[in-house]
Amino acid sequence: MLVQTIAPDARAISYAARHDSDGFLEGELQRREALSYPPFSHLIRVVCSAERADRARAAARPCARRFSAQVRGGETVDRDGATVLGPASCFACAAASARCW
16 A cells, blocks of 8 residues: 655554554544544534635634534533534645635
């Protein structure tokens, strides 16, 4: 396998280069539990896209505010530990055009 990356020192790349799937899994599970990421929680991803990045960004901001207001009474974290992350540029689209948020 050939892997191209701009981050050769990234944890996942280092573990893959050493064929250390057990080490990767152990560290990743600890990180995910500390951050309350799956499989220790659930994530919902909402993507706002438009022809122009500024319009996608403008649509994403009120969505995030509304989620916070509707689901958590205006707070970013509710009593059950739910958190609204973002808005942020879409990691899947960032390399292509950054027109999603």
